[in-house]
Amino acid sequence: MSTANAAAGQSADRGTAQPPTPVSFPPKEIKKQCDGIVTRYPTRMAACLPVLHVAQKHYGGWISPEVEAGVAEYLGVSDSHIRGLLTFYAMFNSKPSGRHEVWVCRTLTCWLRGAVQLRSTALEKAGVEACGVESPDGKFLVKNMECLGLCEEAPAVFIDGQPHVNVTPEKLSELLDACE
Amino acid sequence: MTAKKKAAAKKASTKKASAKKAAAPAKVVRAADGSYPETRILSANFGVKDSWTLPVAKKNGAYKSLEKAIKTMTPAEVIDEVKTSRVRGRGGAGFPTGVKWGFVPTDTDKAKYLVLNADESEPGTFKDRFLMELDPHLVLEGCLLCAYATGLDVIYIYVRGEYPLSIARLEGAIEEAREAGLLGKDILGKKGFNVEAHVHPGAGAYICGEETGMLESLEGKRGHPRIKPPFPAVEGAFGCPTVINNVETLAHVPSIIEHGGAWFGDLGIAPDPDNPRAMGSAGTKLMGLSGDIKTPGCWEFEFGITVRELIEQYGGGALDGRTIKAVIPGGLSMPVLTADELDVPMGFDALVKVGSGLGTATAIVMDDACDMVEACENIAHFFADESCGQCTPCREGCHWMEKIFTRIKAGDGTPADLDLLEHLFVNIEGRTICALADAAVWPLRSILRKFRHEFLAKMPGHADPHAADAKASDAAAPVGAK
Numbered sequence: 001m002s003t004a005n006a007a008a009g010q011s012a013d014r015g016t017a018q019p020p021t022p023v024s025f026p027p028k029e030i031k032k033q034c035d036g037i038v039t040r041y042p043t044r045m046a047a048c049l050p051v052l053h054v055a056q057k058h059y060g061g062w063i064s065p066e067v068e069a070g071v072a073e074y075l076g077v078s079d080s081h082i083r084g085l086l087t088f089y090a091m092f093n094s095k096p097s098g099r100h101e102v103w104v105c106r107t108l109t110c111w112l113r114g115a116v117q118l119r120s121t122a123l124e125k126a127g128v129e130a131c132g133v134e135s136p137d138g139k140f141l142v143k144n145m146e147c148l149g150l151c152e153e154a155p156a157v158f159i160d161g162q163p164h165v166n167v168t169p170e171k172l173s174e175l176l177d178a179c180e
Numbered sequence: 181m182t183a184k185k186k187a188a189a190k191k192a193s194t195k196k197a198s199a200k201k202a203a204a205p206a207k208v209v210r211a212a213d214g215s216y217p218e219t220r221i222l223s224a225n226f227g228v229k230d231s232w233t234l235p236v237a238k239k240n241g242a243y244k245s246l247e248k249a250i251k252t253m254t255p256a257e258v259i260d261e262v263k264t265s266r267v268r269g270r271g272g273a274g275f276p277t278g279v280k281w282g283f284v285p286t287d288t289d290k291a292k293y294l295v296l297n298a299d300e301s302e303p304g305t306f307k308d309r310f311l312m313e314l315d316p317h318l319v320l321e322g323c324l325l326c327a328y329a330t331g332l333d334v335i336y337i338y339v340r341g342e343y344p345l346s347i348a349r350l351e352g353a354i355e356e357a358r359e360a361g362l363l364g365k366d367i368l369g370k371k372g373f374n375v376e377a378h379v380h381p382g383a384g385a386y387i388c389g390e391e392t393g394m395l396e397s398l399e400g401k402r403g404h405p406r407i408k409p410p411f412p413a414v415e416g417a418f419g420c421p422t423v424i425n426n427v428e429t430l431a432h433v434p435s436i437i438e439h440g441g442a443w444f445g446d447l448g449i450a451p452d453p454d455n456p457r458a459m460g461s462a463g464t465k466l467m468g469l470s471g472d473i474k475t476p477g478c479w480e481f482e483f484g485i486t487v488r489e490l491i492e493q494y495g496g497g498a499l500d501g502r503t504i505k506a507v508i509p510g511g512l513s514m515p516v517l518t519a520d521e522l523d524v525p526m527g528f529d530a531l532v533k534v535g536s537g538l539g540t541a542t543a544i545v546m547d548d549a550c551d552m553v554e555a556c557e558n559i560a561h562f563f564a565d566e567s568c569g570q571c572t573p574c575r576e577g578c579h580w581m582e583k584i585f586t587r588i589k590a591g592d593g594t595p596a597d598l599d600l601l602e603h604l605f606v607n608i609e610g611r612t613i614c615a616l617a618d619a620a621v622w623p624l625r626s627i628l629r630k631f632r633h634e635f636l637a638k639m640p641g642h643a644d645p646h647a648a649d650a651k652a653s654d655a656a657a658p659v660g661a662k
Contacts, residue, residue, distance in 0.1 A: 040378045041400075042291070042418050048400035049383050053341070077400070088402040088568075090384030091341045107303040108512055109470040109544055111558050146386060146562055147303035147512075148342050151470035151542070152477050161344055 019079075025070030026051075030058050034074070044075045048085055051075065052092060061101055061141075062093035090145060098134045098141035100179045102126070103158040107147035110155040114168070118155055119144065121169040125176045139179065215493055216485045219447070219464050222431050223480040226314045232349045234356035237317035243362060245434035246324050250370045253437075258329035262433060264441030266451070266462040271297055271389075271426030272511065272539050274528045276459065277433075281423060283413035284330040290420040292332035295398060295412075296323055298339040298346065298427045299382055299389035302511035303562060304544040307466035308427040310478050312339070312346035315431070316353035320377065322430030324362065325437060327375045330423055335377040338394050341384055350379050386566035390614045391424040393568065404570050405614035428466055448483035449527045461527035461538070468542030469495040472502065472550065478542070481526070488522035491545060502547040506627070510539020512559060513619030515626035535626070552631040553638055556624055557585035563620035574617035577608040581624060588638050595642050598635060601628060 026034040033054055038047045051071060052063065059067050063086055065079075072079045086094040093101075104110075104119045119142070123129070126140035134141050150156035153165030159175060167175075210216055225231040225240050234242070249258050263278030284292065296319070300308045311319055323335045339347050354377050357363045367373045380398055382388050388397040392406035395417050416422025436444045444463045451460035461483035467490060468478040474496030481490075487509055491497060498504045506516045509526065515536040517524070524530050528538045546555060560582035569575045581604055587593050601624070609621040628635065636644050 040376075043399065045400035046398060046418075049397065050381055053381055053383065075400075081401075084402055085383075085400075088385060089341075089382075092383055106558075107562050108508075108555065108558055109304050111555075112471045112544075112546060112550060145342075145384070146565055147301060147305075149300055149306045149309055149340065151304050151306050151544075152468060154470060154476070158342070163344075 020065035020069050022069035022073050023066045025055070025067065025074045027058065030054050038075075045077050045081075047075055048077065048082065049089070052082070052085060056092060061097040062095060064094075068094070090143070093141070096134050096138070096141075098126075098139055100140050100160055100176075101158075102140055102142045102176070103145040103148065104131075104142065105146070105148040105150070105154070105156045106144045109147070109151040113154040115155045117169050118157060118167060118172055121172050122157075122176065125173065140176070214489075216481065216489050218479050219482045220480050221435050221464050222311065222315075222318070222428065222466060225318070226310065231314050232316050232353065234317060234353070234360060237315070241438075242317040242434075243321050243324075243368075245437040246321050246328070246362070247368055249325055249328055249437050250368050250373065255329045255331060258325060258437065261441040262329070262436060265432075265436045265444035266441075266460060267429065267432050267436065267444060268459065268461070268528060269426055270428035270432075270465065270540070272302065272513070274459075274538065277425065277429055280413065280425070281326065281330050283411065284332070284421050284423060285414065286331065288421055291334065291418070292330065293417045293420060293422045294323055294326055294330075294332050294335045295391075295394060295417055295422055295424045296335060296337040296427060296430065297389065297391065297394060297424055298337055298343075298350075299394060300343070300427070300540075301340050301382075301386045301389045302513060302540050302542075304470050304508070305468065305511045305540040305542045306470075307468050307478050307540065307542055309343055309346055310466065311427055311431050312343070313349050316346075316349045317357070318431050318434060319350070319427055320353050320357055320362075322433040323377065324367070324375060325433045326423060326425065326430055328373060332421075332423065333375060335375060336398055336417070337377065337379045338382060338388070338398060339379055340382040340388075347379055347381055354379065385568075386562075387568045387614070387616060390616065393614065394424065395422065402568070404568050405616075407613055432463060449525065449530070452529065455529075458529040461529065465526070465541050467526055468540075469545060470542065471545040472499055472504070472547035473497065473545045474499060483527045484525050486523050486525050487517060487543065490526060490543065491522065495545065498547055502549055504545055505548050505550060506546045506552070506631070508544045508546075508623055509536055510541050510543065512544065512562065512623060513615075514539040515622045516630060518630050537622075551589075552627050552634045553585060553589050556627055557582060557589055559623055559627075560585050560620065563616065567616060567620075571612035571617065573608045573611045574620070577604055577617065578620050580604060581608075581620070588635055591638055591640075593635070593639050595636065595639060595644055595646075598628065598632070601625075 034051050037050045041047055055071055056063055068082045069079050072082045086092045102122050104122055106115050122142045126135040126142050128135050131142050131144040148156050150165050155167050157164045157167045230236045259281050267277045268274040337350055363377055365374045385403050387393040388403040390405045393403035397403040398417055412422045412424050447463045449461040452458035464480050464482050466480050470476045479494055504519050508514055508516050517536055524534050531538050564578035564582045567574045567578050584597050605621045605625045608617045
């Protein structure tokens with residue numbers, strides 16, 4: 001897989017000739033939190049994951065190339081290091097992630113208990129063909145996640161970071177209808 | 181989460197004899213009717229109102245063992261007690277915990293770290309979540325005992341990002357403990373016993389549960405497992421000596437210190453004196469059930485309950501009108517057992533003996549409605565998705581296996597595909613840096629061998645070239661054996 005292709009696939013802004021202009025990071029709303037995280041570790045690089053969590057939450061659920069560059073500058077690592085993390089870890093989004101992020105567990109226990117129907121329901125509600133694509137109205141991003149660790153109450157779904165268990169297609173429809 | 185709380189409360193009321201900090205529970209015996217009782221040591225406080233707060237935890241005896249250790253024992257004595265207990269790691273590998281602690285150098289001037297493995301991303305596994313959500317102070321006390329025994333400075337609790345409540349409860353517990361003088365400088369008045377604790381959130385990667393992948397992730401990198409040696413006890417996080425233990429393992433330590441290692445070692449299954457590799461399964465274990473059964477859940481038993489007893493007495497048996505077909509006894513990464521093989525005790529050595537493994541002791545049950553080819557496709561997809569991509573056999577092999585299962589599912593497979601799979605298994609297993617590749621092969625190979633007829637049924641018009649010797653080879657090569 002060529003880097004150019006991978007980058008072009010990430011977002012419309014990626015893979016262009018011009019490097020992104022880094023945002024000034026951290027913004028004042030999350031400065032104290034981020035500075036606090038950095039003090040927990042002997043290296044600044046170690047703060048990458050917790051800081052990216054805070055940044056993703058602050059910037060509407062995804063990390064743009066500009067935020068990526070800002071975080072990289074703040075933690076003294078390269079932009080590509082941060083990009084590497086965003087593409088490696090399933091919880092980080094490097095594309096717009098809709099107003100509501102829906103995770104449907106797909107691994108064995110949930111699959112046995114009806115996860116396939118839940119995924120169909122979620123995709124239908126979002127009006128998209130496949131997981132990982134923001135819905136055209138910008139409302140939902142449905143993600144196919146591996147085991148969420150709620151197996152005793154399978155099947156499980158997360159909506160905006162909140163777990164829902166023993167979910168039926170009907171219940172999921174209601175939950176998604178309730179999203180603004 | 182209300183259903184779970186209700187279940188926990190029900191459990192608490194049915195067995196109030198929570199023995200954790202009072203008299204030591206006696207060795208379990210099956211009742212006259214054959215029922216296998218719970219032994220609640222780790223789970224003694226599950227279902228207690230606000231069990232995760234410091235005042236309630238203290239009322240139930242939290243941090244008494246830490247006080248005992250600090251005031252009456254040397255660090256070496258604590259390690260000896262844990263060695264005597266024969267407690268083995270609860271994360272899947274089953275390494276003796278006391279021995280692991282003994283590897284940490286005492287004569288180094290580097291910082292030392294504990295990385296608590298709370299990444300619990302093994303599919304079907306949720307036992308550590310119960311501990312972190314319902315008794316975070318027990319977990320923290322275990323960490324502090326480890327810190328005292330091995331002389332370490334900082335505790336990092338690596339919790340998977342998908343466990344928001346666990347993260348919140350642990351952060352709350354750390355905050356309470358810090359205010360109460362249980363973390364920070366001169367803990368409980370002990371001069372020079374300085375320990376800090378931090379929660380480090382993961383971000384959704386199975387491989388970060390592998391201990392060296394976890395270290396890389398803690399250091400802010402992609403979770404690529406490291407080649408060993410050097411082992412983490414010598415060179416782990418940030419190049420310093422590091423202990424890595426599972427949540428449940430360390431949650432056992434307070435009761436071991438309270439009642440003594442010999443007490444713990446007497447519980448469960450004794451080692452086999454004639455086989456030095458059969459180190460026994462000492463103590464109790466949180467065991468879980470999920471999948472096609474009536475009442476999935478998590479319970480604590482002394483080692484010894486059989487898989488069938490667990491499913492029938494606690495899991496409520498098969499769903500109405502269905503029969504159980506297969507069980508993976510320990511998370512997803514272990515070889516499968518058929519319905520005829522369930523009378524085996526849930527224990528480290530017993531399950532290895534029948535060609536499977538204890539893993540995380542949280543079984544996934546599949547019934548007759550489950551298509552084993554599709555199950556294999558699902559399992560192979562998981563490992564293909566979660567492979568970190570470092571080693572070619574795993575990165576390419578897992579995707580290749582998934583493609584073959586997809587092809588067979590679609591009716592386009594031939595018996596040659598089954599031979600190709602066997603060929604892939606041999607060239608994936610044991611040929612990579614970490615055990616993820618092995619973990620992918622074990623369930624798939626065992627399902628393919630034990631349910632070969634289901635694969636052949638999707639290949640109409642093709643005769644099995646190995647029909648004659650299938651039986652013989654099954655007997656000769658136990659599934660899961662290297």
